[in-house]
Amino acid sequence: MGINNSRLKGRKFKIPSIPENVQTKSIDEKLPDVNRYLASDIDYVENVHAFHFVKRHLFQSNFSSPIEEKIIQGGCKVLDVACGSGTWLLDLSSNYEDSHFFGLDFQAIYPQEIKPPNLNFIEADILDGLPFPDNEFDFVHQDTMTRILQKNQWEFILSELIRVTKPGGYIEISEPIQTFNGYGPIMQKLFNSFHRDERKYIIGPNGGKIGIACQEALVTFGSTEMTIEILSSEIGVSKEEYKRMIGNGLTDELKKTRPELINFRLWAQKT
Structure with a gap:
């Protein structure tokens, strides 16, 4: 369900117009709440x-x-x-x-x-x-x-x-x-x-290929400038110490543990 190749290729279709009451924001408009900001860099x-x-x-x-x-x-x-x-x-x-x-x-x-x-x-x-x-x-x-x-x-x-x-x-x-x-x-x-x-599923190498992929996703997200800025402050450590934690520290820990996520x-x- 949801991933089959299209059985409808080649047919013509009409794209519906966006409803007239749609209000959009300028891309250059400043975000109203920094706490809801999501990283937009390439790695993320x-x-x-x-x-x-x-x-x-x-x-x-x-x-x-x-x-x-x-x-x-x-x-x-x-x-x-x-x-x-x-x-x-x-x-x-x-x-x-x-x-x-x-x-x-x-x-x-x-x-x-x-x-x-x-x-x-x-x-x-x-x-x-x-x-x-x-x-x-x-x-x-x-x-x-x-x-x-x-x-x-x-x-x-x-x-x-x-x-x-x-x-x-x-x-x-x-x-x-x-x-x-x-x-x-x-x-x-x-x-x-x-x-x-x-x-x-299990995050890390003990979860097989899925676990490794999830580990990479977790480390990548945890290494964005936004996340470093927010989480280092939340945890109460310096940015340098946080980077060590999310890098080698987390990777080594996941080799020995089996954290489950649903x-x-x-x-x-x-x-």
Whole structure:
């Protein structure tokens, strides 16, 4: 599911226009909150690309929602919220040429020109609300946001995902965490209504090829200037000591340990 070669090559299709009420931000506009800044350097983007294929290998798919048949038929509208570098969308839009894909992120690190014609990127902040009408998309996807969004922001975000999804459409959330500790009763009810698909893996050489790939992704992310600046301060060490920790120290530790991580997908159908 989600990774088959397109069976629709060669057919003509019409790309739908972006809704008129979409409000975009200038690429040069300063980010409103430095704590939500994501690194946009080449190493980070390459790291995101690599981790996408790690997850695709783990699940043997790009999504778990039972939406592939509709995407193959064509005319399906798919939204990826907080799409980052756009890797997930680039993979899908290349394989399902008769459906239409939209990515939204508050920072334009996705490709501006080199992309399939059935893929559009929109620069906007989900915390301002999704700039789309109600019941717009057949499939709405969001990945790896629990470490970015604050707990009190989730109810609004989920309400927006639901709002823009068509009745009968699917919402899917993918996260590399294990529990939802600390969430209130409304959040718990919402998540309990989702189906769940999960995969467990070990970070480091004791986890085989997947573990090594995850280790490289972790070290690359941990070595960005943004991460060094933030985490060295959080841990209470100098930048030089932090670099030693994330470099040889972490690599040596992972040879002796078997830290487990669970990547899960939650999905539900809007009735």
